[in-house]
Amino acid sequence: MAENKILEELRAKLTGSAEEDNKFLRAEAERFAEKKDLDGVNAATELLLELMPQAQKDEIERLITLDGMRLDRMHEKIIELIREKNTTEAKSLAERLYKKIKLDYKDGENNKFVSLRNPFEDNLYQLRYKPEKTLNRTPFDFATYITTYGYLLVDTGSPVDAIPVLEDAIEYNPVDCGPRFELAEVYKLLKNKRMTLETSRDTLKCASSPAAIARVYANVGYILTDMGEFDDAVAFLTASLLFAPHPAIPYELRDIANRKGSPIKQPTQEEIAEVMKKYDFEFGPNEDVVSVAAQLSANYLIDQDIPNALKALKMTYGLTRDEKVKEIILKYEPDAKIGALDKEEGGKPDITRTVNDSPEE
Numbered sequence: 001m002a003e004n005k006i007l008e009e010l011r012a013k014l015t016g017s018a019e020e021d022n023k024f025l026r027a028e029a030e031r032f033a034e035k036k037d038l039d040g041v042n043a044a045t046e047l048l049l050e051l052m053p054q055a056q057k058d059e060i061e062r063l064i065t066l067d068g069m070r071l072d073r074m075h076e077k078i079i080e081l082i083r084e085k086n087t088t089e090a091k092s093l094a095e096r097l098y099k100k101i102k103l104d105y106k107d108g109e110n111n112k113f114v115s116l117r118n119p120f121e122d123n124l125y126q127l128r129y130k131p132e133k134t135l136n137r138t139p140f141d142f143a144t145y146i147t148t149y150g151y152l153l154v155d156t157g158s159p160v161d162a163i164p165v166l167e168d169a170i171e172y173n174p175v176d177c178g179p180r181f182e183l184a185e186v187y188k189l190l191k192n193k194r195m196t197l198e199t200s201r202d203t204l205k206c207a208s209s210p211a212a213i214a215r216v217y218a219n220v221g222y223i224l225t226d227m228g229e230f231d232d233a234v235a236f237l238t239a240s241l242l243f244a245p246h247p248a249i250p251y252e253l254r255d256i257a258n259r260k261g262s263p264i265k266q267p268t269q270e271e272i273a274e275v276m277k278k279y280d281f282e283f284g285p286n287e288d289v290v291s292v293a294a295q296l297s298a299n300y301l302i303d304q305d306i307p308n309a310l311k312a313l314k315m316t317y318g319l320t321r322d323e324k325v326k327e328i329i330l331k332y333e334p335d336a337k338i339g340a341l342d343k344e345e346g347g348k349p350d351i352t353r354t355v356n357d358s359p360e361e
Contacts, residue, residue: 143173
């Protein structure tokens with residue numbers, strides 16, 4: 001295997017001096033990372049771990065495990081229990097995982113832990129929040145792990161208790177839609193219009209796919225329906241359909257017509273934008289989100305990193321429907337299914353409920 005060969009080559013260059021070898025391997029890991037050579041990164045990391053003092057190895061082991069199980073495996077087990085409808089055990093494990101994260105990954109005076117999952121989130125976070133503290137990257141996706149616990153609290157009848165938990169999830173990754181969607185679910189359950197709208201506005205600022213944007217508008221439509229503001233609800237639900245059709249929305253519109261006792265008038269895009277303005281919502285993607293996706297596309301193309309360039313280009317096209325972007329995608333991937341670019345992997349999102357094992361990407 002390539003990784004084994006790199007291991008042999010790196011091991012042959014070690015001098016026996018812990019300080020020099022550590023410096024050498026860190027430099028090699030950075031070099032491999034710049035080349036996007038995963039085998040090289042893994043090989044350098046493995047040797048770095050070998051050279052660590054036992055006390056340091058023990059501390060890393062303590063940080064990434066709970067009862068001898070890696071934290072990512074524990075989260076997988078929680079998801080399995082949810083699928084098996086064993087909510088009691090899932091909630092117990094999720095609570096312990098949450099407490100472990102909160103205890104061992106606390107922010108310091110000059111540093112902050114973040115669970116940013118990819119270059120898009122990293123760049124959007126830097127642009128949006130301009131962090132002054134040193135960012136420490138968590139070893140796993142803690143925002144998703146904590147969101148799962150929040151989901152379980154809601155599912156077991158404790159929505160109010162879920163609020164601070166989901167706020168913690170957002171702290172670990174403020175540009176992840178997942179915990180924000182779950183928080184919106186809580187406020188919808190509590191019939192709290194102000195906080196549903198506030199949470200949805202914040203979510204729209206980081207929504208990076210038509211499906212995510214559609215879900216934001218659907219959530220607003222649902223709370224406005226609950227409040228009896230039917231015409232405004234129709235505007236948001238229609239906008240949701242414009243960005244990503246979902247079978248739940250026509251049923252909701254039909255229900256509004258029944259409750260009003262008269263047919264609903266489909267609003268124009270101009271009328272939709274006017275209603276959104278009243279609630280301080282944008283129509284369409286946030287300009288920062290589009291800017292970051294487009295800039296990543298350009299950077300990857302310059303570096304000739306075509307796989308990552310295509311991911312960023314597809315995100316950009318999904319948000320903008322720019323024909324020039326479409327042409328670039330088809331140049332590098334002639335078989336690309338352009339019509340499916342606004343759908344999330346795994347099919348249509350569940351607009352009516354958060355699905356914690358399939359977070360917004």
